[in-house]
Amino acid sequence: MSGLKFSDQVIVSSFRGPWTLLKKELLRFWRVAFQTIAAPVITALLYLLIFSHVLESHVQVYDGVPYTAFLIPGLIMMSVLQNAFANSSSSLIQSKVMGNLVFVLLTPLTHLQFFLAFLIAAIIRGMVVGLCIYLVAMWFVDLQLANPWMIIAFALLGSALLGTFGIIAGIWADRFDQMAAFQNFIIMPLSFLSGVFYSIHSLPPFWQKVSQLNPFFYMIDGFRYGFFGKGDVSPLISLTIVGASFLVLAWITLRMLKSGYKLRS
Amino acid sequence: MSQPAIKINAVHKNFGALHALKGVDLTIEPGEFFALLGPNGAGKSTLISILAGLITPSSGSASVMGFDVVNQYQQARQLLGVVPQELVFDPFFNVREMLRFQAGYFGRGRENDPWIDEILEGLGLTDKAHTNMRKLSGGMKRRALIAQALAHKPPVIVLDEPTAGVDVELRQMLWEFIKKLNRDGHTIILTTHYLEEAEALCSRVGMMKQGEIVALDSTANLLNKFSGKHLRLTLGDVVLPAGIGSLMRHHEKGIYTFALSDMAQIEYVLSTLRSANIKVLDMQLSEADLEDVFMSLVGKSS
Numbered sequence: 001m002s003g004l005k006f007s008d009q010v011i012v013s014s015f016r017g018p019w020t021l022l023k024k025e026l027l028r029f030w031r032v033a034f035q036t037i038a039a040p041v042i043t044a045l046l047y048l049l050i051f052s053h054v055l056e057s058h059v060q061v062y063d064g065v066p067y068t069a070f071l072i073p074g075l076i077m078m079s080v081l082q083n084a085f086a087n088s089s090s091s092l093i094q095s096k097v098m099g100n101l102v103f104v105l106l107t108p109l110t111h112l113q114f115f116l117a118f119l120i121a122a123i124i125r126g127m128v129v130g131l132c133i134y135l136v137a138m139w140f141v142d143l144q145l146a147n148p149w150m151i152i153a154f155a156l157l158g159s160a161l162l163g164t165f166g167i168i169a170g171i172w173a174d175r176f177d178q179m180a181a182f183q184n185f186i187i188m189p190l191s192f193l194s195g196v197f198y199s200i201h202s203l204p205p206f207w208q209k210v211s212q213l214n215p216f217f218y219m220i221d222g223f224r225y226g227f228f229g230k231g232d233v234s235p236l237i238s239l240t241i242v243g244a245s246f247l248v249l250a251w252i253t254l255r256m257l258k259s260g261y262k263l264r265s
Numbered sequence: 266m267s268q269p270a271i272k273i274n275a276v277h278k279n280f281g282a283l284h285a286l287k288g289v290d291l292t293i294e295p296g297e298f299f300a301l302l303g304p305n306g307a308g309k310s311t312l313i314s315i316l317a318g319l320i321t322p323s324s325g326s327a328s329v330m331g332f333d334v335v336n337q338y339q340q341a342r343q344l345l346g347v348v349p350q351e352l353v354f355d356p357f358f359n360v361r362e363m364l365r366f367q368a369g370y371f372g373r374g375r376e377n378d379p380w381i382d383e384i385l386e387g388l389g390l391t392d393k394a395h396t397n398m399r400k401l402s403g404g405m406k407r408r409a410l411i412a413q414a415l416a417h418k419p420p421v422i423v424l425d426e427p428t429a430g431v432d433v434e435l436r437q438m439l440w441e442f443i444k445k446l447n448r449d450g451h452t453i454i455l456t457t458h459y460l461e462e463a464e465a466l467c468s469r470v471g472m473m474k475q476g477e478i479v480a481l482d483s484t485a486n487l488l489n490k491f492s493g494k495h496l497r498l499t500l501g502d503v504v505l506p507a508g509i510g511s512l513m514r515h516h517e518k519g520i521y522t523f524a525l526s527d528m529a530q531i532e533y534v535l536s537t538l539r540s541a542n543i544k545v546l547d548m549q550l551s552e553a554d555l556e557d558v559f560m561s562l563v564g565k566s567s
Contacts, residue, residue: 020369
């Protein structure tokens with residue numbers, strides 16, 4: 001094999017390799033779309049029906065914004081985040097427990113290519129779930145779109161952040177119960193206590209301060225700003241916090257992948 | 266000048282207090298059919314995992330076709346196909362999809378399809394190409410596992426215990442296919458517990474024990490060097506004459522096994538017995554096999 005031919009092959013594989021991994025990750029959740037897309041959409045709609053029915057006439061959030069309209073962006077973003085996390089984390093833990101992750105580890109894919117494939121698949125899953133909830137919710141409420149670019153920016157950065165967190169969890173966890181602990185003790189409390197169902201201005205000052213330590217709060221609040229043009233904090237502060245958190249987690253993930261932490265010994 | 270298919274230089278690996286590899290040196294030339302033998306825990310799988318990049322050596326270096334497995338891992342992995350020992354599979358896809366994905370990770374696209382068809386046919390998987398991996402029987406899963414390692418047409422193929430728990434028919438079919446790959450120029454490295462397989466297939470053998478290579482030679486030389494022939498004589502309850510006692514290796518219920526280095530010793534044994542008036546009731550002559558070599562090298566605990 002000549003040197004030139006071989007280097008050509010390496011260049012081609014540097015595009016096709018990660019593209020193949022991304023395609024496999026997308027097909028993986030698409031094959032079970034009933035579980036990975038339909039189920040979270042139904043869950044979000046149930047929240048919407050129950051909470052809007054019970055609280056619509058009791059809770060006043062922003063002036064001139066009905067509670068149901070307030071609730072929808074929060075539910076969409078919460079589902080985007082949870083599903084982005086679920087995609088990368090469940091794919092990794094499953095293939096680690098089943099043992100088939102070895103087929104990816106034996107390939108020439110770099111740690112950056114590995115990261116990007118899992119990250120983009122997580123973003124797409126989050127976005128697809130979010131879009132489906134949005135389309136269905138349009139039947140209930142006529143939602144305004146004050147700043148669509150903010151909506152897209154927060155959905156992208158938020159799903160990237162949680163997709164990355166999912167990769168970290170997937171690499172770290174060795175068993176399904178460890179992954180469940182991640183879901184139940186970190187992701188669920190942070191997403192439920194992030195202002196999905198209320199404005200943090202309705203909380204006592206102490207709990208407002210506590211909420212401001214929760215990165216989910218900035219993702220939900222910034223995303224909601226895109227719909228109504230108002231939020232609990234400035235969207236630029238939220239965008240900076242979410243963007244910086246993503247960069248920190250991406251750096252940690254790339255370090256873990258490069259060192260082979262828990263994947264190679 | 267062609268590079269060795271595999272070159273392992275003074276490789277050590279420590280897992281905490283366990284010194285799993287103790288300075289392994291090994292060179293395998295392109296086109297060889299090489300067997301790596303040794304008892305469980307000898308370090309074979311650790312060595313293979315180092316070649317595959319799943320384990321990093323504590324010291325020393327390893328290369329595939331001249332590419333270092335750590336510093337030039339992309340090129341090294343491109344040239345290497347490894348069949349893992351465990352029966353692992355991806356439950357979401359069918360056989361052909363998995364093979365396409367596997368080739369795709371290595372940068373190969375639809376132009377690789379004829380090769381995938383060839384692998385499927387060679388391993389008897391053609392009619393299972395559209396069956397989900399989950400629904401395959403154990404033997405079929407094993408074939409698919411081998412097919413996955415071959416999907417990117419690597420020039421160097423490592424098979425780690427490929428026939429463990431596999432029926433005779435599949436084993437035959439598998440070896441025919443692997444022999445064909447070897448004839449086509451692929452270098453094959455095999456670890457197996459079935460020593461007769463290594464003896465029948467491999468031109469060179471390396472034996473490992475406790476993290477070291479204790480024997481490395483052509484299969485023929487190893488067989489000659491260590492045992493020669495075995496003569497089994499049924500003599501009944503007798504006392505052996507002193508002259509042939511040193512050749513006796515084993516004795517049970519009147520059956521005596523002698524290890525002979527050449528044919529002339531047969532006559533010596535028989536004439537000594539005749540002189541002592543011992544009657545030979547039955548006689549059997551057999552070639553020594555790799556198992557004898559294996560047992561004499563790694564069988565004894567140290």
